[in-house]
Amino acid sequence: MEGAMVQAEAAKGRGLGLSELAPRVVQSEIRAMTVESDRVGGVNLAQGVCDTEVPDVVAEGAIKAIRDGHNIYTRLDGIPRLRRAIAEKTERMQGLVVDPEREVLVTSGATGAFHAVAMALFDPGDEVLLFEPFYGYHVGTLRSLRVVPVAVELEGPDWKLNVDRVRAAITPKTRAVVVNTPSNPAGKIFTRAELEALAEVAREHDLFVLTDEIYEHFVYGDAKHVSPAVIEGMRERTIVMSGYSKTFSVTGWRIGYVIADAKWVGAIGYFHDLLYVCAPSPFQHGVADGIEQLGQTFYARLALEHEVKRTMILSALKDAGMTPHVPDGAYYVLASTAGLEHVLEGTNAAERSRSLLKKTGVAAVAGSAFFRAGKGEDLLRFCFAKKDEDLEEACRRLRGLR
Structure with missing residues (x-):
C-alpha cells in the first residue's frame, strides 16, 4: 500500500507534459523547406517527393x-x-x-x-x-x-x-x-x-x-x-x-x-x-x-532519364555561382555556396536556403541538416527528380541568381 501511494504521489507531481525526448525534437529541415516553398509558390527542389510520372x-x-x-x-x-x-x-x-x-x-x-x-x-x-x-x-x-x-x-x-x-x-x-x-x-x-x-x-x-x-x-x-x-x-x-x-x-x-x-x-x-x-x-x-x-529496360531507362536531369541541375548550379559535388547515384546534389556571400543573405545554410527561395523561388535544403552541428553550413541540397518542365523552370531561375 505504501509503495502504491509513493507512485501515485510521483505521478501527481509530474503532471501533464511532453516526454523527455519531445522538447528536443524539431521539424525536419526538409519538411520545413517544403512548407515554405508551398507558402510562396516556389519550385520545390528540397524534398525528394519524386513527382515524375507513375508507370x-x-x-x-x-x-x-x-x-x-x-x-x-x-x-x-x-x-x-x-x-x-x-x-x-x-x-x-x-x-x-x-x-x-x-x-x-x-x-x-x-x-x-x-x-x-x-x-x-x-x-x-x-x-x-x-x-x-x-x-x-x-x-x-x-x-x-x-x-x-x-x-x-x-x-x-x-x-x-x-x-x-x-x-x-x-x-x-x-x-x-x-x-x-x-x-x-x-x-x-x-x-x-x-x-x-x-x-x-x-x-x-x-x-x-x-x-x-x-x-x-x-x-x-x-x-x-x-x-x-x-x-x-x-x-x-x-x-x-x-x-x-x-x-x-x-x-x-x-x-x-x-x-x-x-x-x-x-x-x-x-x-x-x-x-x-x-x-x-x-x-x-x-x-x-x-x-x-517492367524488366531491365525500364530500370536502365530510369537511370538514363535521371542522368540527363543530373546534367541539367549541375549546369544550372555552376552558372549560378555554386560548386556542386557530382553524385554517382540517387537524385540529389550537394552544392557549395562559398563565394556567394554577396548574393545570398545569411551566415548559415538554413538562412541561405531561405534567401535563395526568396530571390529565385527555388527551394533547397540546408546542408547542415545532414551533418553534425557546425558542419555543412556552406552547402545546399537540391533534388532533381522532377518533371522536365519543372526542373527546366528551376534551372532558369537559378541561373538568374547572378
Whole structure:
C-alpha cells in the first residue's frame, strides 16, 4: 500500500507534459523547406517527393486491386505475390538468393522498415555508426528509440570511406553500421572494395550492417550498385532495406521491404505490425504488377532519364555561382555556396536556403541538416527528380541568381 501511494504521489507531481525526448525534437529541415516553398509558390527542389510520372502498369494495377476488393489488411509480411516478385528481382539483379516466405517483409516504406529493424535489434544506449553526410531520418529514428547515433565522416570531395575512422568510432556499445548506398544526400555509391573493408570490420566486431538501398536503380556513368549482403560472410548480419517509392514515383504509397536472415525477420515483422499493421493493400498489388512486368529496360531507362536531369541541375548550379559535388547515384546534389556571400543573405545554410527561395523561388535544403552541428553550413541540397518542365523552370531561375 505504501509503495502504491509513493507512485501515485510521483505521478501527481509530474503532471501533464511532453516526454523527455519531445522538447528536443524539431521539424525536419526538409519538411520545413517544403512548407515554405508551398507558402510562396516556389519550385520545390528540397524534398525528394519524386513527382515524375507513375508507370501505367503500376497505377492501373493499384486501381484494379481497389475495384477487385483488395482493400483490407494483408498478412503482416505482405501479399505473397509481391514477396515473390521482390525475391526474384533481387536474385536476378544482385545474384542474392532469397526465400520469399521467410526472408522478405513488405513494409510501410523504407522508413518504416528502418524503424521496425531498429526496434527489433537495438536497446536503449546501444550505439550505431552512420556515415556523414547522413540521412536525417536515420539519425532521428535512432534517437527516438534512445539508441545513440555515432557519425563517421566520409572524406571529401568524393566522400571516400576511411576504415580507420570506422575502427576508431567502435566502442563496446556499438551494435551496427548503417550504409546508405546510393546515398541521400551526397549520391555516394560505396564501391565493392569499400564494402569488403567494412565487412571485415563488421565480422571482426560482430556488428550488424543495415543497408538502405532505396536509390539502387538511380546509378550513373560507370558506377555500380553493390549490396553489402552479397559480400562474402555478410548474408547473416546484413539487413537490406529498400522499396519502390522512388523507382515507381509513388512516394505517397509507402511500399518498402526488408530482406534479412529468417532469424531476424520474425521480430522485425512483429514491430512493423505493431507500428503499421501492414503496407497499403491495393498499392502492394500495383507494385507487384510493376516488378513483374517492367524488366531491365525500364530500370536502365530510369537511370538514363535521371542522368540527363543530373546534367541539367549541375549546369544550372555552376552558372549560378555554386560548386556542386557530382553524385554517382540517387537524385540529389550537394552544392557549395562559398563565394556567394554577396548574393545570398545569411551566415548559415538554413538562412541561405531561405534567401535563395526568396530571390529565385527555388527551394533547397540546408546542408547542415545532414551533418553534425557546425558542419555543412556552406552547402545546399537540391533534388532533381522532377518533371522536365519543372526542373527546366528551376534551372532558369537559378541561373538568374547572378
